[in-house]
Amino acid sequence: MAPIPTSREGYHFKADTIHEGLYTEAAIESTKSPKPFYDVIVIGSGFTGLTAARDLSTAGKSVLLIEARDRIGGRTWATRSRGHYMEMGGTWVYWTQPHVWSELKRYGLDRELKQTTGTSGDLEVLQFKSRGSDPLKEYSFDGPGGYNVIMETAIYKFLDVDGAGGTKILARPYDRDFVRNIPLKFMKLTCKDRLDQLPELPQEHKDLIASMFETIGCASIDKTPFFEILRWFGLSGFTFRGWLASVDELSLKRGTTSLALAIMDESRADIVLSSPVASVIRSRTEPLTTITTRTGKVFRTTKVICTLPVNCLGDVSFDPPISPLKLAAAREQHLTKIVKVHTYTSEKLVPTFVSSLSPSKIPFGYTESDVHDSKEGGGTFSVFFGSESELDRCTPLATFRELKKILPSEFNNEKRNPKFNPKEMFWHDWTNDEFAKGAWCTFPMGWQENYLDALREDEQGGSCIFANADWADGWRGFIDGAFEMGRSSAWRVLKEERNANRASKL
């Protein structure tokens, strides 16, 4: 019998015990006998790396994926319990996300999607706390004075720095040249600055949109750039409704890992897992790069695609060294530092979404899925995001103890879920994860204008491409951004080769 695929990552609390490591189909086998030389070596097997490796290997290149973890998927992987797939990281897909959507179509997975109970049309009310200690306040969704109308109107005003709801200054969010020419004054605004420019907007409405912005970066509004919010809304068509659907509604029935496995199934690339890269050394005399792992494995290639996340760019030794601006960004670290927690309650919960303003130990949480099979015990799975700065995260046990203490109050509400009390918990501490050091990338103030161009630059004389969702043109920090970067880096390599072949024929 095949062994049950398990990663050492993540934690599971059940029956008063914490278990390290979780079931995941992403824990695949390494290639038995990797070769000493490959046409292209891809560092990292998140969606960026998986896609680049697939597109290059199916076009005839020999490709090796080198992965630090014992599983594929990077910041996106799923575990399973009671037949329910839980996303430990990246989750959401939608047809406003062009790159991942066309990949779902490629594998027929656009027909294998599910809606989340706490963020979709099933939801009857939004629950909101201005401060973590406030009692839950409820909003109905539809009708005058409902949450949707408040949000749509308030967000339009918030984005409306150009008399057109932001659609003029960000008419082409994917266009680097266009974005680079947006006046700097818009980059210098924090969300708080922008809210302060709107004295006529009721404080209640400001709190509601601020709370939504704080879920975007899991950082407070005085640290979150206005431009990050404008980008997210622009990418989803500049409406609250479009944005909410894009980032909070559809996910894969069998988990994002089913997409990663579909890519690996098509790919002809080799892979070595559990092999963090120590150094990438480019020869001064010949077109050859030597990559050495911390475990002492050595591989050689002419071309490298490095898919390390921004927060980890300082953790590999590059010779020649990479741009000081890349390293400065890695030292500063992006904003989104969280623990992602799934809970299982044996009671069936009313569909719920709770959001609270910072400082908050739990910026947001929602019910995700009911267990419909009574043989599986019924009940409901929910998701919470724990804040790095507010939670005690000195050890997994400390984090767990604090979560265990505060989570019961999160959904507690006499009318709705009076006895919310998680029976099991599954979590991934992304901030303490040495190969991510954070979750999805939200840029701090100043990064857009100071670091973005540098993050995108090739290194080592053009032989090393840097590709990661953290600096995508479109859905930065999203699954979609990973596909954008993976595919476009592979296309670049193939196009360079075509051009070189044509030139050599002249």
Next chain:
Amino acid sequence: MAPIPTSREGYHFKADTIHEGLYTEAAIESTKSPKPFYDVIVIGSGFTGLTAARDLSTAGKSVLLIEARDRIGGRTWATRSRGHYMEMGGTWVYWTQPHVWSELKRYGLDRELKQTTGTSGDLEVLQFKSRGSDPLKEYSFDGPGGYNVIMETAIYKFLDVDGAGGTKILARPYDRDFVRNIPLKFMKLTCKDRLDQLPELPQEHKDLIASMFETIGCASIDKTPFFEILRWFGLSGFTFRGWLASVDELSLKRGTTSLALAIMDESRADIVLSSPVASVIRSRTEPLTTITTRTGKVFRTTKVICTLPVNCLGDVSFDPPISPLKLAAAREQHLTKIVKVHTYTSEKLVPTFVSSLSPSKIPFGYTESDVHDSKEGGGTFSVFFGSESELDRCTPLATFRELKKILPSEFNNEKRNPKFNPKEMFWHDWTNDEFAKGAWCTFPMGWQENYLDALREDEQGGSCIFANADWADGWRGFIDGAFEMGRSSAWRVLKEERNANRASKL
């Protein structure tokens, strides 16, 4: 010197003369010596065929494209005048169109886009006639009572058959299984039926949205299915604003032909042009298909991807024959039967969009682009759609004479463009085009439930895949739908082969 690439298609009126044929970079050369046998033969070199051929040929298959016309691009091609590229057919792209957007990114063309003056933020007013003979009525866009608020509110009510603005019944517009289970009563509604269900909606608002719906199919609201409108809005995020941006705002600076040429540049497929296919005959005894062109060329293959549009499915002889339902659809013909006309005026026009209710000789028109270079004569290019049923189209000359007579009244408005008088005209009569027999596909009543599944079915024992934007899951009749179909048909062929190879190794 290379000859100026010219197609025999389209007409140009200038200095009192009509010239047949137009400049286009889409008029490329055929492969010098095509082979008698290919792994895959793709019939038609619209975007569906171009993409399928590229994806199969770069994966190592030998592929032949057989094209009836003297140019590539199918219902999408561009000509040029005064440095301005004019789209004679399909035009629009946006990041809510996932398949074409990821293709634009592939070739860096997402940074080569332009906005249209008459449909973008530059537009100050919308001009509207309830009937073709009415005087133009003007609406400002923003503010209370403005066009945007009227449209957003009225369209929400129109789509709101489910208490959620249509988002529940069409929660997953791309999902065939989901769509197939939508209650039949929604398929049985025409747009007019649905408007009649809304007695509280002011007639003026009904006229405005009806006029917009009639631009969608260029057919009257009693012939246009409610479900077609719901689909278009669902694909763009269920808002008027999202929809308008998706279908009416961004196009390629150097024309859609620049995208077609980028694909051909990457493709390794052979191509023969000016070769309409006469017959596709599958052997009863061996896995071999023989394709014969009207010009007598014969090619053989094991696998065919047929990209004929629905209106032309009856024009090729298939043996074994294809499904009677495919042929029935071809006999009935889809709704959108138009002439697309570009005008050049030496006066610079105020950005304008004009829409009128059917019966109308010109369902809609808009200014497209000013000529900024005074050496090119200044002035403005505009676009009009002429109705098949209302215009005299017995000969190109008759069509032209009627257009010449009625167009001056279209933009005439004392306040804005008092002397609109086209100096040059460029047009393509899509309805009289034997290889299209219509423009973008809008389904008539009954097609969604009666023909759609049959249109998608393989024929000739699975050896012949039918792929065309006309029956895409998503943007039916759009450029995006063509990429969806081209890519997914290539992936299917490659996946079947992988599976067969694996099975043979067991």
